[in-house]
Amino acid sequence: MNSRENGVKYVAYYCRTVNRAAVAEFVEYNNGALIEEFVEGSKKWPRLAAAIEKCKGADATLVIGKLGQLVKNVRVLTMLLDSRVDFACLDNQQCNRFTVHILAAVAEEEAVKVSQRMRRSMGVLKKKGVKLGSARPGHWDGREHLRGYKKAIAQSTKLRQERTAAAYGFIMPQLKDMRLAGKTMDEIATWLNDHGHQTTAGKPFTQTAVWRLLKRYLGDDFLGPVKDRGGRPQVIRAMEKVR
Numbered sequence: 001m002n003s004r005e006n007g008v009k010y011v012a013y014y015c016r017t018v019n020r021a022a023v024a025e026f027v028e029y030n031n032g033a034l035i036e037e038f039v040e041g042s043k044k045w046p047r048l049a050a051a052i053e054k055c056k057g058a059d060a061t062l063v064i065g066k067l068g069q070l071v072k073n074v075r076v077l078t079m080l081l082d083s084r085v086d087f088a089c090l091d092n093q094q095c096n097r098f099t100v101h102i103l104a105a106v107a108e109e110e111a112v113k114v115s116q117r118m119r120r121s122m123g124v125l126k127k128k129g130v131k132l133g134s135a136r137p138g139h140w141d142g143r144e145h146l147r148g149y150k151k152a153i154a155q156s157t158k159l160r161q162e163r164t165a166a167a168y169g170f171i172m173p174q175l176k177d178m179r180l181a182g183k184t185m186d187e188i189a190t191w192l193n194d195h196g197h198q199t200t201a202g203k204p205f206t207q208t209a210v211w212r213l214l215k216r217y218l219g220d221d222f223l224g225p226v227k228d229r230g231g232r233p234q235v236i237r238a239m240e241k242v243r
Helices: 020-029 046-058 068-072 074-083 100-127 149-180 185-194 207-217
Strands: 009-015 033-040 061-064 087-089
Touching (some): 009 046, 020 033, 020 061, 068 074, 074 100, 149 207
């Protein structure tokens, strides 16, 4: 990477095509320094978000190696628009901080039109009696073991909820009062364990188990300002607001 001290700082972002030579040439031409690179590996664009945050923290310009068909992706364009960072697309000079809102509006309009055309086409086919989706002939050939799995999952979830309700329904008013009083997940878990209560798996309560129990029966209003940290809820010290 470049290590110049007096040029513009750049952060490179690649999606599908990693064209480092073109990015290096662009940075060299602008007398800049490439401080970090991000290569996307997911359609949820986590690396793009990370690259944007790096630009904000380092006061750098984002260089997108190849935007390609992402110019039609509303979510990607919205991320760039909301970020307010300066960026350059090597394969699309018309896309920059000052024009991205126009491209986002066009992409959103196109997505709506595509959806409308699809619905009209499906409506015409249904009127003709054509079977669509999983109802069409041959859809389950070779995959018969998967047929009806969604119904099975829904039934399993219902049974699990009924079993949990039977096990904990009588103490939910107490847990609700504890949350209203500002008790943390850890404090509620300690109370449950001290009174001999266990999870449906026969294990002691943890803050995660309490979080899931409250979410299922009392809803998000009684969880407080929960943030997902790697799939595990953080310890909640007190509710910020009780509706």
